[in-house]
Amino acid sequence: MTGPEDQVRELVARQLGLPDVALDDRLVEDLNADSMDLVTVVAVLEEAYGIRIDEERLPRLRTVADLAEEIARGREAG
C-alpha cells in the first residue's frame, strides 16, 4: 500500500522521465524541470486527484513534498 506522497513521487517521476524522485528533490534545481514541465505536472496531478492548484502558488512549490502537501490541502478544501 502506498500513500499519497508515494503516488505523487511516482507521477512526478513518470512525467519527468526519471526512475525515482525523492520528496525533498527540488523540481527545477534537482530534477531539471522547466516551466512547461511544471504546468504539465500540475495538470497531471490535478487530473489524478480531481483538484485545482492555483498557478500563482507554483513559484512556492519548489519540491516534490511541496506538491504532495498542496494536494493534501486541495483535497481537504475540496
Next chain:
Amino acid sequence: MAAGPAVTSVAGLLERSARDTPDRSAVVVDGRTWSYADLWHGARIAASALRRAGVRADETVVIAVPNGAGFFLAFFGTLICGGIAVPVFPRSAPEHLSRLARLAGASALVVPATLAATDLGMLAARSARDGRTLLTVADLGSSGPPAPARTGADDPERPCYIQFTSGSTADPRGVIITHRALLANIAQMTEAMAITPADVFVSWLPTYHDMGLTLMALTPFSLGARLVLLPTDLRDVVGWLRAIQVHRGTFTAGPDFAYRLCLRNVRQPERFDLSSLQVAMNASEPVRAATLARFEAAFGVRRVMMAGYGLAEATLSVTCTSRGEHIDVDERGLVCLGQAMPGASVRIVGPAELPPGQTGEIVVAGPATCSGYHRNPAATAELAWSDGYVRTGDLGYLDRAGRLYFVARRKDVIKLAGRSLYPQEVESLVDEIAGIRLSAAVGIDRGGVEGEQLYVFAEARQADTAAPADLQALAMAMVGELHAALGLRPRATLLLRTRRIPLTSNGKLRRAALRDAFLDGSLTPGPDIVYPPPARPAAMP
C-alpha cells in the same frame, strides 16, 4: 519617419533606427537598457568577431541563445556579415544542436557563455569535426574594431534567416525567409496593426521563434520603438502582467494559452493596472472565443485583444483584426481572424476556389510568402498551390467581407503552447530507440487550461515478456531522448503491445484513429497498453 535611402536589408532597419533615434531605448532586458546606438554598435562588434571566426556572406550561423541582448548581437552580427541566421531552441542537448547545425550547413554556432563546460567541450569537438566554428556570446563582445557601417544597397532576394519548424533529418523543414519577405511582412504588420514608434512592446515570447522575433522584436526595432524583453517562462504570467504595468506597455502578444493561464491563475486580476495596453495579440494557436471576452472582463480592459492568423511559411502574419476593433465570433463559436495583410491575398480552395462561407484549405500569396524549405526540394514542391499561392494545410472559410475564420488545423501538426511540432519529428527520434518497434505522436486537447499536449504511443518489441522495470526504463529513455532533442516532455508516454497502432493498407500511420481509440477507451490498459501500469485508486490522505 526620417527620409533616407530605401532599406533593402533587415540589418538596415536597425542601422536606420540607430542613425535616426540613437538615444531611444531599443530593448530593456536583464535589468539593462540598450539604446539603438548601443545595440547597433554591439552588433557591429559581433559582426567583426564573426568575420574573424570565418563567417562569410551567404553562410549560415546557428544561434542557440535564449531571450537576451546576446541573441540580438548574434542575429544582427550575422546579418551584417551578409550571413544567414538560423535561430534555434537554445536548450537542446549538444548532439542535437550539432545535428541541426549540420542540417543547416552552418559555418558557425553561437551558444550562451553560461553553458556547462562539458556541453561546451562536446559542442567544440563536434564543431571541429564538422569544420564549424563554435562561439559563445562572450566571444561576440570581445574587443576588436566594429565592422564598418554598411553602405549601399543589399540584394533583398538573399535569405535573411531560416526558421526550422522541424529538425527531422529525413524531412527537415527549414523555412527560408528572404530580406524582401521579412521587410514586407514588417511593413504589412506595421500598417495592419497601426504600430507607431510610441508603442512600448512587452514580450516573453522566444526570439528564436517567428512571432517573438519578427512581430515583437524586429518590428519595434524598425520603428525606433521600445521593447521590454522578458525571459521565456510561462510559469511567470504575473511577471508578464507586472512588466506591462511598470513599463506602461501598449503592445503584447501570446498564444491563447498564455491568456488562459492569466485568467485561471491570477487571483484578483483587478490589482494589475493594464490601462496602458492597446493591443494584446492572440495568435499562433486556435483563438478561443471564451478567452477574448473573459480576459478583457477580468483585467478591466476593452478592445485590446487582436486575433490573427499566420505561419512560418508566410514569414509570420497573414491576417489580423484591426486595432481597437470588436472581434466577431460566428454562430459556431469560431473567432474572426480579420483581413489579409495589405498586399497579401487569402483564398479558400478545395481544390478549385470556393465561395464565401464554404470551408476549404487556406492558401496565401503576397510579398511575405517564403520561397521554400532549406535543402528539401520535395517539401518545397508540395508547398506551392498555383498562381504563386502557398498551401497552409489549414482549413478555414472567408466571410462575405473577406475575413478569415479558422476551422481546423493542418493535418497532424501538434500545437504546444503556440509551438508547432510535426509528429514525424517526435516519431523519428522514438523509433531509433532500441526496443521500440513503431511510434506515433498525437496532440490531444482535453479542454484544460494547459491546452493541447503531446501524447506519444510506442509499440514495445518485448511488450509481452518484458518486466515492468524494463518497460519503465524504455519509457524513461523516450522521455529523455525527446527532452534532449526538442526540449519538451510528453504529457503521456504510453507503451503498447505490438500491432496496436493503426496503419493504412500501405503502412502509413493513422494518427487520428489512434487518438480516437485512446480517447474512447477502446485502447485499454493491460490488453493494449502495457505502460504506464493501470492507475490504482488514490489513497485517502
